[in-house]
Amino acid sequence: MATKVFINLPVSNLDASMRFFKGLGFSFNPQFTDEKAACMVINEHIYVMLLTNTYFLTFTRKAICDASKATEVLISLDTQSRDEVKLMVSKSQALGGHIYAEPQDHGWMYQHSFSDLDGHQWEFVYMDATQMPN
Incomplete structure (x- = not known):
């Protein structure tokens, strides 16, 4: 394992x-x-x-994907709070990253996304599983 x-x-x-x-x-x-x-x-x-x-x-024997034009991966990382999600995305934008999707607020889960300098897509997520609907 x-x-x-x-x-x-x-x-x-x-x-x-x-x-x-x-x-x-x-x-x-x-x-x-x-x-x-x-x-x-x-x-x-x-x-x-x-x-x-x-x-x-x-x-690899394959060509490298141009991540600014095609998605090859979506990397999601959890955070401790909604505020941390907002902070990380805000920092990424100040450092040259690009927001590629609006924040998603599902009540029990909050996520927001950006792409890094090479276009790789990152997502920061806060989840409160105790509030997750059945």
């Missing part, structure tokens, strides 16, 4: 991507970070490997 998740994303400018995600409050594991790749820590079990496009292509 898997114990960790590593999401691999191609990026056109590794330094700019690292600045963007540091601005959102994420840290990087220096042990797995160099000029080709950066290991972004979501938590102790979830990591996002930001790989330069050239390096990413060494792991």
Whole structure:
């Protein structure tokens, strides 16, 4: 059974991507970070490997999707509150990210979405399962 998740994303400018995600409050594991790749820590079990496009292509035979034109992945991360969702999306926009959908408020669940500098789609979600309808 898997114990960790590593999401691999191609990026056109590794330094700019690292600045963007540091601005959102994420840290990087220096042990797995160099000029080709950066290991972004979501938590102790979830990591996002930001790989330069050239390096990413060494792991696949397929072309890299232009995430500004097509969706290849939607990454959703939970938060502790609605305010944290709003803060993360607001920060992403200030750092150069783009909002691609309006916030969704379902009462028991609140989510809002943005795309990063390469167009990868991210969603922050707050859920209160005690309020979830039957």
